[in-house]
Amino acid sequence: MANNGYDVVVDVDDEGDLGHTDLADLEFHPSNYNQDQASGKIPTSASNTGGFFGGSSGSRGNDPNSKRFLWSMDFYAQFFDVDTNEVLKRCWAALFPRANFLDVLDDNPDLYGPFWITTTVVLILFLSSTIAQYFARAKDEPYVYDFGLLSGAAGLMYGYxxxxxxxLWGVLKWYGSESANLLEFLALYGYANLIWVPVAIASASPITVLNYLFVGIGFGVSASFLFRNMRPVVSATDANSRILLLAMIIALHAGLALAIKILFFAHGSPVAKKPEAQTGDAGRSRSF
Structure with a gap:
């Protein structure tokens, strides 16, 4: 029975026992619930359930009633809603893919793994290239650490x-794709960087041919990973646009691989500063 405009009040004794409640003992008091509902107001009992952020969000942030703002921690927390086991699972799926990586994300893409993977690649690129430059120098030439390699690695990896x-997300949105998700794209490219960790370690070798081989393997693994997972997404466009977008994805990734090889694991790297040659009376040729 709907109580239109009334609240039911039931007396309870001190021991919490309802006892025998007779209908004659029920008291009805006027209520303004219907007026609040008609005016769009939320009852007090319902408005306090959401906490400070205006609604309790689920583990994947799919609660339609939750409100997140750019200045709230809850807005950024949803991008890091993963645990260690989930990150390791995604890293394994990136290196040894068996299913579509977007299915592995399970509608819960994160930025935690991509951030730390990219940061690790930056640090290892700096360390490995420093070792490579150290062994490539002349024996009588002093070596000075060049932190320009670190800033170059950070600009390259974070920028890419x-x-x-x-x-890519903007282009697909311009084409009218409804399946394009920016957070998924960021997670996809972030986890694709994982292969560069072992490649950067192995590329500290002074043998140029091996360096090209290692970088080529890294490019093949990461490019095939991106191609496999981006092909269903770009399929929303027409055939010509689909081929063009996939070709651009592979070409840009090839540019990244070449930049890693040339800037960090090649003799005479453009981002590595050469120590200034010491000049003095002993180094000058005298003519009479």
Missing amino acids: TGVIPVA
Whole structure:
């Protein structure tokens, strides 16, 4: 029975026992619930359930009633809603793919794994290239650590991992794709960087042929990973646009691989500063 405009009040004794409640003992008091509902107000009991962020969100942030704002921690927490086991599972799926990686994400893409993977690649690129430059120098030439390699690695990896997914997402949105998801693209490119960790370690070798081989393997593994997972997404476009987008994805990734090889594991790297040659009376040729 709907109590239109009334609240039911039941007396309970001190021991919490309802005892025998007779209908004659029920008291009805006027209620303004219907007026609040008609005016769009939320009852007090319902408005306090959401906490400070205006609604309790699920583990995947799919609660339609939750409100997140750019200045709230809850907005950024949803991008890091993973545990260690989940990150390791995604890393394994990136190196040894058996299913579509977007299915592995299970509608819960994260930025935790991509951030730390890219940061690890930056540090290892700096360390490995420093070792490679150290062994490539002349024996009598002093070696000075060049932190320009670190800033170069950070600019290359963070720029590529952040800019390319955003640009690709914008292009697909311009084509009218409804399946394009920016967070999934960022996660996809971030986890694709994982292969560069062992490649960067192995590329510290002074043998140029092996360096090209290692970088080629890294390019093949990561490019096939991106191609396999991006092909269903770009299929929303027409045939010509689909081929063009996939070709651009592979070409840009090839540019990343070449940049890693040339800038960090090649003799005479453009981002590595050569120590200034010491000049003095002993080094000058005298003519009479």
